[in-house]
Amino acid sequence: MDIKIDNLTKNYGPQKAVDNISFEVKTGEILGFLGPNGAGKTTTMKMITNYIAVDKGDITIGGGSVRSGGEKLRKHIGYLPEHNPLYLDMAVLDYLEFSAALQGVPGHQIPERVKEMVKLCGLNAEKHKKIAELSKGYRQRVGLAQAMIHNPEILILDEPTTGLDPNQIVEIRKLIKEIGKQKTVILSTHILPEVEATCDRILIIDNGKIVADGTADNLRKQAQGQELLTTTIEDGASEAIEKALRAIPSVSAVERLENNRFEIQSKPDMSSKREVFKLCVENNWVITELTPTETKLEDIFRDLTTK
Numbered sequence: 001m002d003i004k005i006d007n008l009t010k011n012y013g014p015q016k017a018v019d020n021i022s023f024e025v026k027t028g029e030i031l032g033f034l035g036p037n038g039a040g041k042t043t044t045m046k047m048i049t050n051y052i053a054v055d056k057g058d059i060t061i062g063g064g065s066v067r068s069g070g071e072k073l074r075k076h077i078g079y080l081p082e083h084n085p086l087y088l089d090m091a092v093l094d095y096l097e098f099s100a101a102l103q104g105v106p107g108h109q110i111p112e113r114v115k116e117m118v119k120l121c122g123l124n125a126e127k128h129k130k131i132a133e134l135s136k137g138y139r140q141r142v143g144l145a146q147a148m149i150h151n152p153e154i155l156i157l158d159e160p161t162t163g164l165d166p167n168q169i170v171e172i173r174k175l176i177k178e179i180g181k182q183k184t185v186i187l188s189t190h191i192l193p194e195v196e197a198t199c200d201r202i203l204i205i206d207n208g209k210i211v212a213d214g215t216a217d218n219l220r221k222q223a224q225g226q227e228l229l230t231t232t233i234e235d236g237a238s239e240a241i242e243k244a245l246r247a248i249p250s251v252s253a254v255e256r257l258e259n260n261r262f263e264i265q266s267k268p269d270m271s272s273k274r275e276v277f278k279l280c281v282e283n284n285w286v287i288t289e290l291t292p293t294e295t296k297l298e299d300i301f302r303d304l305t306t307k
């Protein structure tokens with residue numbers, strides 16, 4: 001089920017939280033929603049899940065507008081809110097049965113659905129415990145199970161791995177990736193490697209506006225523009241090597257990192273690899289390292305959101 005967002009705007013009084021954004025998410029796609037604190041991620045997610053009303057613009061889910069059919073559309077959506085509200089006094093199984101009934105799962109299907117979610121979310125060993133007795137990570141798993149209990153076609157996950165230990169993070173990411181093959185998933189996070197590990201596409205929002213939309217590779221390419229190489233060249237004096245590198249016509253800047261290790265920036269749309277190689281052959285210098293430096297997602301994020 002596809003989600004289409006058209007010119008969506010939300011204000012809280014004078015505070016503009018979401019400012020005229022448009023994007024689409026297709027079935028089978030996992031979209032990573034990134035942005036600094038207060039960027040508008042949760043507000044957007046709350047509008048998609050119909051927890052708060054849209055001010056301007058529209059959201060269509062499977063072709064139906066949230067403006068006219070919000071209640072009906074809710075059954076297609078599973079939502080893990082940022083603070084994962086749970087009934088702490090309930091046992092895991094009771095809570096999941098209760099959530100299933102709330103979400104309109106027919107009574108005779110509830111035991112089977114609960115069983116499936118317990119298995120999928122790795123809750124078997126904890127299923128008889130009260131939620132209050134669970135660790136943070138297991139509470140998060142219960143939140144995920146609750147979000148998926150009615151087998152929704154769309155999953156909206158607000159910071160799903162917050163508070164999890166590294167092992168649990170890997171497991172929950174695996175789980176989301178698996179689920180995302182058939183469903184439409186939007187997840188927000190502050191953890192940049194998480195987006196690379198889990199998401200097909202990244203949307204970066206800042207001050208209520210979309211500032212980037214694409215795959216991690218695309219964003220990197222856009223940000224890179226210029227080739228950046230790290231090289232170690234041996235068997236020559238570092239001053240002479242640096243001078244010769246600077247003289248290569250395609251090179252725009254050279255920075256010496258350590259003794260004979262340099263960072264070479266090429267001019268826009270030019271590559272210096274072959275010239276560096278030829279230079280070393282001519283001078284009997286030996287290249288022991290020549291690697292293109294990847295722009296990190298962190299750098300792209302900082303670049304786009306700290307203006």
Ligand SMILES: Nc1ncnc2c1ncn2[C@@H]1O[C@H](COP(=O)(O)OP(=O)(O)OP(=O)(O)O)[C@@H](O)[C@H]1O
Pocket residue numbers: 012015016017035036037038039040041042043044
């Ligand atoms: N109920 C509210 N009343 C007034 N302002 C609000 C309310 N909820 C959010 N805001 C404001 O709207 C803006 C967007 O907030 P939102 O919670 O959507 O950001 P976010 O990207 O989810 O941030 P975070 O990463 O910190 O969770 C912020 O300036 C915030 O202070």
